[in-house]
Amino acid sequence: MSTPQQSANSERRIDLDWVRILAFGSLIFYHVGMLYVSWGFHIKSEHRLTWLEPAMLVLNPWRLSLLFLVSGVASRFMLGKVRLAAFARARSARLLIPLIFGMLVIVPPQSYLQIVESLGYPQASYLQGFADYYVHHYLAFGAQFCPNPCIAQPTWNHLWFVVYLWVYTMALAGVLWVWPKAADWMGERMAAVLAGPWLLVLPCLLFAAWRLFLSPIFPSTHALFGDWYNHADYASAFLIGFLLARQDGIWRDNERQRWLALTVAAGCFTIFVVVYAGLLAPSSVPKWFASSVYGCYQWLAMAAVLGFARRHLKANGPARRYLTDAIFPYYIVHQTAIIMIAHALRGSGLSAGSEAAIVIVGTALACLVTYEVARRIAWLRPLFGLRMEPRSVGRIAQQQPA
Numbered sequence: 001m002s003t004p005q006q007s008a009n010s011e012r013r014i015d016l017d018w019v020r021i022l023a024f025g026s027l028i029f030y031h032v033g034m035l036y037v038s039w040g041f042h043i044k045s046e047h048r049l050t051w052l053e054p055a056m057l058v059l060n061p062w063r064l065s066l067l068f069l070v071s072g073v074a075s076r077f078m079l080g081k082v083r084l085a086a087f088a089r090a091r092s093a094r095l096l097i098p099l100i101f102g103m104l105v106i107v108p109p110q111s112y113l114q115i116v117e118s119l120g121y122p123q124a125s126y127l128q129g130f131a132d133y134y135v136h137h138y139l140a141f142g143a144q145f146c147p148n149p150c151i152a153q154p155t156w157n158h159l160w161f162v163v164y165l166w167v168y169t170m171a172l173a174g175v176l177w178v179w180p181k182a183a184d185w186m187g188e189r190m191a192a193v194l195a196g197p198w199l200l201v202l203p204c205l206l207f208a209a210w211r212l213f214l215s216p217i218f219p220s221t222h223a224l225f226g227d228w229y230n231h232a233d234y235a236s237a238f239l240i241g242f243l244l245a246r247q248d249g250i251w252r253d254n255e256r257q258r259w260l261a262l263t264v265a266a267g268c269f270t271i272f273v274v275v276y277a278g279l280l281a282p283s284s285v286p287k288w289f290a291s292s293v294y295g296c297y298q299w300l301a302m303a304a305v306l307g308f309a310r311r312h313l314k315a316n317g318p319a320r321r322y323l324t325d326a327i328f329p330y331y332i333v334h335q336t337a338i339i340m341i342a343h344a345l346r347g348s349g350l351s352a353g354s355e356a357a358i359v360i361v362g363t364a365l366a367c368l369v370t371y372e373v374a375r376r377i378a379w380l381r382p383l384f385g386l387r388m389e390p391r392s393v394g395r396i397a398q399q400q401p402a
Contacts, residue, residue, distance in 0.1 A: 013073065017324045018313035019305060020070050023063055024327045028334050028367075030059060031158075032359050035342050036352065042114040042157070043339055047352035054273055061272075061298040064161065065207075065237040066305060071165055072241025075172065076183065080246075084180075088173045094385055095166040098332055101383040102159045106336050108138050110157050113343045118147035152223075158335040160222035164231075167224070168238045183243065190240075191247035199253050200261055200303060206236060208295025212288055237302070251310060258307025265300035268293050328385040329374055330367040337366035 033056050034041040036049040079087050112133050115121050123129025143150035156163055175182055194202060214229035221227045244250050254261075271293045275285055341362040345355050374380040382388055 013077070014316045014320065015306075015309040015313045016070050016073055017320055018315075019309045020067065021320075021323045021327050023067050023070070024331050025323075026059060026063065027331065028338070028360060028363050030056060030063070031335055031338050032342075032356055032363070035338070035359070036356070042110050043117045043343060045342060045352070045355060046346065047355065049352055057273060057276065058269065061294060062301040062305075065233055065298060066302045067161070068165065068168070068234045069237040069241035069302060069306075072238040072243075073245040075169060075238075076242045076245035079176075079183070084173055084176055088170065091169045091173075092166065093382065094387075095162050095169075097382045098328075098385040099156065099159055099162045099166070102162075102332055103154050103156050106332060107155060107157045107159065108134055110336055110339050111138065111151055111153060111155060113339055114147075115145045115151065117343065117346075119145055159332070160224075161331075163224055164222075164234055165238075168235050171235075172239075172242065187243040187245075187247055190243050191250050194244075194250060194253075196253060197257070199250060200257060200264070200300060203236075203240065203299040203303075204292075204296040206295070207233065207298045208292040210236070211295045211298075212291035215291070251306075254303055254307045255310045256307075258304055258311065261300045261307060262304040265297055265304050268297035268300060272297055325375070325386065326367075326371045329371040332384055333367050333370045334363055337363040341366075 031041075033049075033052050035043070035045040036047055037053050037056065038048065038050060039053075075087075075091070078090070082090065109130065112121070112130050115133070116123075116129070121129055121133060123132070137144055138153050140153055143152045145151045210229060210232040214232055218226065218228040218230075220230050222230065272290075275290050275293070338359055341359045342355075345358060348355070350358070370384070374384040375386055378388065
């Protein structure tokens with residue numbers, strides 16, 4: 001199996017597999033952290049750990065944009081192997097089947113427990129209360145239960161990522177259907193513009209512009225319609241990954257500049273945290289400066305991660321193959337497991353550390369068991385984002401990330 005350094009035309013990006021694995025894997029820890037910080041989440045622990053917020057802010061501005069960028073790269077490689085129509089069908093099946101299944105089966109316990117903890121819900125037992133809620137409320141297709149904001153049902157909750165990825169993929173397929181050469185033409189020109197240090201500069205300006213002009217008007221909702229700041233942010237990352245996927249010179253430039261990207265990102269993050277913590281008077285920090293720092297940190301952190309991954313994350317063995325296949329089912333299940341376990345521990349009197357440890361371990365085990373069962377049963381595989389039939393190790397090795 002060739003690595004990016006061994007073959008200029010390789011479509012097996014081991015480093016990006018690991019980036020995707022680590023980024024999705026970090027979601028378990030990030031969403032467990034959401035139980036304890038002051039930010040809004042579906043349910044909250046009785047404990048508050050505000051010191052977690054700066055640590056979580058290290059990931060917050062760029063972790064999802066990075067996943068969209070990697071998905072754009074994977075889409076470009078996949079299009080090199082199949083026709084456009086087959087690509088659109090395959091991506092729709094891989095994304096929409098688990099989305100619908102997730103909305104009908106995986107996500108409802110999250111909404112139910114959010115309602116139970118926010119407003120209460122009459123129940124003789126958990127199962128009876130959930131069954132009553134599911135039959136009479138979950139499929140009502142409207143906003144109900146208003147702890148602030150109202151809970152719209154049915155919902156996709158954490159599966160919004162799947163919705164957005166499918167929309168961007170279909171939009172891209174539509175453009176390529178009209179203009180088949182667009183990917184090569186635009187990719188070559190983008191690579192020329194971003195050559196050398198411009199790779200670290202120009203995308204900073206783009207993400208800073210979205211932060212400055214769109215974020216104040218369109219706050220994040222993950223509701224698809226009207227979520228224009230997030231669309232600009234995530235679609236830009238997806239398109240950058242797609243167009244630059246085969247531009248090997250750009251990836252070499254990024255690897256060479258990884259330390260510079262990391263250093264400047266660290267400086268931007270320091271300023272960002274100081275502003276976030278309110279250590280500077282708001283009047284002393286111009287809005288354009290704060291937005292520029294946020295946008296630059298967002299891009300430079302992604303560039304640093306990608307640069308260091310290309311240099312160091314080359315291990316291709318059973319662990320990489322297993323996790324590449326498992327990580328999407330883990331993603332589908334993880335948030336429901338977190339919320340159900342955390343709710344079950346409510347009022348237990350455990351310390352924050354013990355509670356968090358149980359939630360993390362329990363969530364990891366729930367994800368592991370779900371994947372191990374789903375991958376062995378043919379009809380369950382597509383429901384969890386796996387291909388219909390199990391494949392041999394050799395074929396798994398050729399897989400591209402979702």
